[in-house]
Amino acid sequence: MDKKKEYSNGEVTIVWKSNLCIHSTNCISGLPNVFDMNKRPWINADGATTDEMINQVNKCPSGALSFYLNNNKQKGEQEMSDVKIDLMENGPILVNGKIELKNSKGEVIPTETTVALCRCGSSKNKPFCDGSHATIDFKG
Numbered sequence: 001m002d003k004k005k006e007y008s009n010g011e012v013t014i015v016w017k018s019n020l021c022i023h024s025t026n027c028i029s030g031l032p033n034v035f036d037m038n039k040r041p042w043i044n045a046d047g048a049t050t051d052e053m054i055n056q057v058n059k060c061p062s063g064a065l066s067f068y069l070n071n072n073k074q075k076g077e078q079e080m081s082d083v084k085i086d087l088m089e090n091g092p093i094l095v096n097g098k099i100e101l102k103n104s105k106g107e108v109i110p111t112e113t114t115v116a117l118c119r120c121g122s123s124k125n126k127p128f129c130d131g132s133h134a135t136i137d138f139k140g
């Protein structure tokens with residue numbers, strides 16, 4: 001089931017969308033005191049400073065993690081005019097920037113500033129990657 005959860009230290013709120021997570025574990029290895037899959041809740045917003053958490057959230061390759069500052073409720077998204085596209089080794093296509101994504105019927109699919117698009121064909125959440133490339137040992 002798709003989940004959207006929020007975790008706050010009173011200053012910043014981290015937002016996690018389960019359907020966009022590609023299980024790269026960047027967050028867990030980058031800030032283990034905040035992100036720990038063995039704990040509940042798995043995100044501890046008191047485990048690091050606000051700046052450290054914002055910095056780590058911005059490194060999430062799929063857009064599953066985002067944040068907003070509680071003061072002004074501004075979304076913590078990068079202002080980008082250019083779109084950057086990277087192919088992750090043996091994984092998804094990472095698109096970073098403001099884009100309009102449409103399905104085959106021409107309907108707009110809401111996206112984050114960063115999205116990971118499946119290129120292995122096995123995702124159960126197409127067009128987004130759901131980490132299944134690792135399960136099928138996709139190479140490419």
Ligand code: SF4
Binds near residue numbers: 026062064
């Ligand atoms: S995709 Fe983002 S939220 Fe999911 S494990 Fe990787 S860094 Fe963490």
Ligand code: FES
Binds near residue numbers: 091093118120130133
């Ligand atoms: S590329 Fe990740 S599920 Fe297909």
